[in-house]
Each structure stands twice: as C-alpha cells, then as structure tokens.
Amino acid sequence: MVSLICTLHDHRDDVNWCVFSASLLATCSADKTIRVYSTRDFSELPFSPLSGHGYVVHCCSFSPCGQYLASCSTDATTVIWLMDSGEIEAVLEHPGRSPVRVCAFSPDSVHLVSGASDGTLALWDFTTRSLLRTGGVTDTTLVACSFSPCGQLFVSGSTYGDLRVWNLELRQLHAEKNAHDLGVTCCQFAPQMQKGSGGNVTEFRLASCGQDSLLKIWSISHMPSTGCKMQLLRTLTGQTAPVLSCSFSADGQMLVSGSVDKSITVYEASQGTLLYTLSQHERYVTACAFSPTAPLIATGSMDKSVNVWRVEDGCGTLEAKFLPGEEAASSAGRREGEKMAGHSRLMASDWSEDDVSSWLREEGLDVLVDVFKANNIDGLELLALNKDILTTDLKIESVGLRGKLIRKIEELKMESMCTGVPDEYLCPITHELMRDPVIAADGYSYECEAIQSWIRTKNRSSPMTNLPLQTTLLTPNHTLKMAISRWKTSH
Ligand SMILES: *[C@@H]1O[C@H](CO)[C@@H](O)[C@H](O)[C@H]1NC(C)=O
Numbered sequence: 001m002v003s004l005i006c007t008l009h010d011h012r013d014d015v016n017w018c019v020f021s022a023s024l025l026a027t028c029s030a031d032k033t034i035r036v037y038s039t040r041d042f043s044e045l046p047f048s049p050l051s052g053h054g055y056v057v058h059c060c061s062f063s064p065c066g067q068y069l070a071s072c073s074t075d076a077t078t079v080i081w082l083m084d085s086g087e088i089e090a091v092l093e094h095p096g097r098s099p100v101r102v103c104a105f106s107p108d109s110v111h112l113v114s115g116a117s118d119g120t121l122a123l124w125d126f127t128t129r130s131l132l133r134t135g136g137v138t139d140t141t142l143v144a145c146s147f148s149p150c151g152q153l154f155v156s157g158s159t160y161g162d163l164r165v166w167n168l169e170l171r172q173l174h175a176e177k178n179a180h181d182l183g184v185t186c187c188q189f190a191p192q193m194q195k196g197s198g199g200n201v202t203e204f205r206l207a208s209c210g211q212d213s214l215l216k217i218w219s220i221s222h223m224p225s226t227g228c229k230m231q232l233l234r235t236l237t238g239q240t241a242p243v244l245s246c247s248f249s250a251d252g253q254m255l256v257s258g259s260v261d262k263s264i265t266v267y268e269a270s271q272g273t274l275l276y277t278l279s280q281h282e283r284y285v286t287a288c289a290f291s292p293t294a295p296l297i298a299t300g301s302m303d304k305s306v307n308v309w310r311v312e313d314g315c316g317t318l319e320a321k322f323l324p325g326e327e328a329a330s331s332a333g334r335r336e337g338e339k340m341a342g343h344s345r346l347m348a349s350d351w352s353e354d355d356v357s358s359w360l361r362e363e364g365l366d367v368l369v370d371v372f373k374a375n376n377i378d379g380l381e382l383l384a385l386n387k388d389i390l391t392t393d394l395k396i397e398s399v400g401l402r403g404k405l406i407r408k409i410e411e412l413k414m415e416s417m418c419t420g421v422p423d424e425y426l427c428p429i430t431h432e433l434m435r436d437p438v439i440a441a442d443g444y445s446y447e448c449e450a451i452q453s454w455i456r457t458k459n460r461s462s463p464m465t466n467l468p469l470q471t472t473l474l475t476p477n478h479t480l481k482m483a484i485s486r487w488k489t490s491h
C-alpha cells in the first residue's frame, strides 16, 4: 500500500527535481529556489528556501553523507550549499557558460559531474571544488546523469535519445544510440553492485526513461580487459505518456517513475511487476525520488506541489528494510511518555536486540530483558526460540515464565502473519512471508537470512526434519519468489 502523507505547496512555479538525503528532502523549481525539509516532520528548515540562482533550477543532488547539496541552473552554474547553514560554499561555473541541466555526485564524494544544454559534461574534483575535465557530445542537451555505485563510471542521457557510459578520464566506454526514441529524460543507477558472471566483472543496474513513454532497466557490466557492455533487461510500460523521472529504492528492489500522464508508478524492479499506480498530481510529474533510509517517495510536479508518500505492503516487509531514518521520522512526532510501538511496525524477524527488549517490557516480561541482552537475541533469534533453548541455553528455570514467553512468541508470529497467506509462502523458521526464498539441502524453502542464521547457530540440522543438513549450500527458489511477488501484487 502507498499512502500520501503530506503535500508541500511552497514552490511558486514548476517543481523540477526532488532528492532525499538520510534526513532531508530537497526540491528545486523554476521559481529559482531550492527548498529543504526535514524528513522527520516535513517542516521546512529555517534557512530554506535557498536563493542564489539567477534562473530556473533544474536539478539538485546531495553529497553521499548529506553535508552538501549541489544544484544547477539555467544561470550556467552549479552551486554547492552547506546543509548545516544553508550558505553557499562554492559556485562552479560551467565551461562554455550554457545552462546546466543535471548534476550528480559520485558515491564516494570525490567527483561531481554536471551536464549542460550544449552537450558538455564537466567532471569536478569535489575535494578541491575544481574542474578536472570537460567532454561531452555535440548537438544535444544533456538532461540525465548518474554515477555507478563503484564511482568509476557514470552514464549520461540526452535529448537525442542516447545513453553513454563514461569513465573518469571522460573517455566514452559505450554509447547506446537509441535508448529512448525522441529523447532520454532521466537515468539512475541502482545503489547495488550485482554479482557478475565472471570473477572480474562488475555489473550494475541502470533505469532510464524517456519521451517514448517507456521506463527501461539495463544491465551495465564493466571488465577492465574487454570494456563495457550494456544490455536491456526490461521495458516497463505502465505509463501512457512520456516518462520524465525515475528512481530506485535504496535496496534496488523498487523503481518509481513519474509521467506526463500525471501518474506515478512503482514497480518491483527485478521482475518488472507493476506494484502501484498513484495519481494525485494535477499536471506532469517531473520529479520522483526514494528516500535512502525510510520507505518514502517524494514526487514533484508542474502543479508546483511536492507529494510525500509512504510505501508499505501488507506484511510490512518493505518497511522492514528501512529502520533508522524511519524510526527517527516516526518517533519525532511522538511525545515522551507515549507508548513506543516502534518495533511493531517492523517484521519481528527484522527486530534489533533493542526492539526485542522493548517488546519484552511491553509484554510484562521485564525480568527477561537482561538475559536476552546477554545472549544477543534479536528478532530472528526470538522467533526461533523453543522450550529446549529456553531451558538449557538461557537457563530460564521458571516453567510458568517459559510457558508465557512461548505463548507470546506464538502470538507474535500470528500477528506478523498476513491473513490468508498460502503456507508455502511463509518461512518455516520465521513464519513470515518470504522475501528471498532459498532451498536448503533438506529440500525445504526458507527465508535466506533466517536459514543462514539457523545454520550458523543451530549445528547444521534441518529446521523441518532435525536431521543434519548434508551441505550448507542454499539455492534461490526463483519460482517461489515470483509466486510471492505476484501474490503480493494482487493483495
Ligand atoms: C581476473 O583478472 C586477473 C588479473 O587481471 C586474471 O589473471 C584472471 O584470469 C581474471 N579472471 C577472470 C575470471 O577473468
């Protein structure tokens, strides 16, 4: 489920871009300003709006730790803003003095790349704030740019319709000439490195969108010896008009896009399954972004508004991946003394040791907090507890206490289970919907993390048969994963 949690109406003209850091949301607009909000409660920071650009601000990008924001404008500059004070730290003048349409940081903060409407690319050394190299393509406007997770490559996209892969020497490693008919509008790498097929190959996922109304997912692999290969993996067609922006979630598993048809679509990225279509904006959706730390999406539009959405599925599995920022965001509004129910919005299998402690307290099992802490029992361990472990390992002598704890754990398992989930979609260890089912040597499928943890701590016996596992090899159960993904979509 995706719910709209707030609408920001501060810009006075088209919103062109939005981007999150761990704790902030920045939006930029044709009104020449950038606005910065705290993701705790989406209040605007005291120093916002940032004024300094002379014309339309097209794009903005946070440095990976969120200390700096780079913004670029038709005024031919990329401005570096300090995020603790809102002050301008540097103004980078684009070579050629043409409007700067896009800028992106490298994941290691060492480089910043900017692309302009005359087709020039500028690669900046961010440590010295100085121009390192210029390059680019002629007769086109650069509108899209993204650094790969390794920081050694980046991709540019232009109104000519091509996607090009560059290295830090600004040598073009690959050109995909007709990536999007009539023009590329945006591209973004997934933050993860994929496992390459050969030992020395690094492989990345790139999403791109364009005037052809398509969203595409590419695999880009790079081998120092043979160069760069780019392969189209999926074409997503959930929107009926040009797709203007796209963004991967922090775990690379979801992809959001905004379109001229005013809709926002959210896909499961590996299968390309359409999960949600959202409509709230009154005009073109020009911008979209996933938060790196919370299950939040921001979308910006030519209707001048920015919408913030919360993504959660029925079982809370998506939410479970986003603990830190999400916790901060949700607890901020809560007054002291109110019951902290932070853990209950996560899957129990994702609880930290502290979450387990607060659950014990809530259930009136305070006496167990210390022994659970001493034994490093997190959510996954909690769900795997049984009478034997309680007696022999945790030395809980009281029969009554053991019984109560076991009952509470059973209740917890029931609670976190979605009603009506087919049994085979639940992990036998955690009793929760599997995200990453793997087949163990006993032939049963388990949630990958759960069985790995089981194998590490439970003497390599099968959770189902109690017999020793012949090997610890785990093979992904793709069929099951797809079935679960389809089931989730239809619920
Ligand atoms: C990886 O690179 C090393 C050194 O460049 C080479 O000896 C080796 O054969 C390569 N392995 C593969 C799988 O390409």
Ligand SMILES: *[C@@H]1O[C@H](CO)[C@@H](O)[C@H](O)[C@H]1NC(C)=O
Pocket: 424, 439, 443, 445, 477, 479, 480
């Ligand atoms: C994948 O999981 C399903 C459901 O548990 C099971 O029926 C199927 O046999 C598994 N696939 C393999 C290859 O074991």
Ligand SMILES: *[C@@H]1O[C@H](CO)[C@@H](O)[C@H](O)[C@H]1NC(C)=O
Pocket: 459, 468
């Ligand atoms: C672990 O398994 C081995 C053989 O599979 C057995 O000899 C040993 O006693 C087991 N240890 C525990 C703690 O169960």
